[in-house]
Amino acid sequence: GNSxxxxxGPVTLSEEAFLTINCTYTATGYPSLxxxxxxxxxxxxxxxxxxxxxDKGSNKGFExxxxxxxxxxxxxxxxxxxxxxxxxxxxxxxxxxxxxLTFGKGTMLLVSP
Amino acid sequence: xxxxxxxxxxxxxxxxxxVFLECVQDxxxxxxxxxxxxxxxGLRLIYFSYDVKMKEKGDIPEGYSVSREKxxxxxxxxxxxxxxxxxxxxxxSSLSGTARVTGELFFGEGSRLTVL
Numbered sequence: 397g398n399s400x401x402x403x404x405g406p407v408t409l410s411e412e413a414f415l416t417i418n419c420t421y422t423a424t425g426y427p428s429l430x431x432x433x434x435x436x437x438x439x440x441x442x443x444x445x446x447x448x449x450x451d452k453g454s455n456k457g458f459e460x461x462x463x464x465x466x467x468x469x470x471x472x473x474x475x476x477x478x479x480x481x482x483x484x485x486x487x488x489x490x491x492x493x494x495x496x497l498t499f500g501k502g503t504m505l506l507v508s509p
Numbered sequence: 510x511x512x513x514x515x516x517x518x519x520x521x522x523x524x525x526x527x528v529f530l531e532c533v534q535d536x537x538x539x540x541x542x543x544x545x546x547x548x549x550x551g552l553r554l555i556y557f558s559y560d561v562k563m564k565e566k567g568d569i570p571e572g573y574s575v576s577r578e579k580x581x582x583x584x585x586x587x588x589x590x591x592x593x594x595x596x597x598x599x600x601x602s603s604l605s606g607t608a609r610v611t612g613e614l615f616f617g618e619g620s621r622l623t624v625l
Contacts, residue, residue: 499551502551
């Protein structure tokens with residue numbers, strides 16, 4: 397079956413540090429890949445996506461590249477801010493059946509001033 | 510803006526009670542979903558619906574049922590609540606056929622249920 401594995405958190409960084417959150421996946425076929433973010437007290441919202449190999453998704457300074465050869469979709473940001481403190485979820489959707497997503501367990505990011 | 514509204518942010522119920530969690534979306538989305546979120550386990554899909562009166566089991570449907578009588582409303586029902594159903598419940602919606610490509614689920618703010 398499909399699965400998503402994320403690095404465990406919390407990830408603790410100082411403001412302006414470089415961020416990487418690792419995500420690898422197992423899926424049949426050719427999945428689409430996503431990062432969602434959940435700010436404190438809120439629901440999840442889509443951060444970025446990539447629908448085919450070598451695609452790069454980007455938004456709000458975050459980037460992730462769909463690497464089919466390593467089945468990975470690592471999230472990166474060059475300079476984090478305190479306001480980036482949140483829980484980040486990697487997810488996949490296979491192009492078959494219904495439109496459901498499989499989520500990773502989430503990685504909490506804490507950024508200090 | 511798409512809005513997904515969950516009726517209760519916080520609920521406290523007793524073991525054995527029947528619990529209704531309500532979710533309403535205002536963007537005419539065909540698909541609606543119920544997930545539960547637990548620390549260390551992430552999000553797990555309970556049930557989803559792709560049309561009125563239609564429902565499909567997700568990964569963890571045991572102990573839950575759902576109702577979709579109107580397109581905009583999707584209810585999660587715990588027939589007899591148990592302590593292991595203490596969790597954060599998240600409702601989401603999406604347009605039909607697009608989520609496979611866009612992946613854009615629109616989430617509510619969640620309902621935190623405590624079963625004593």
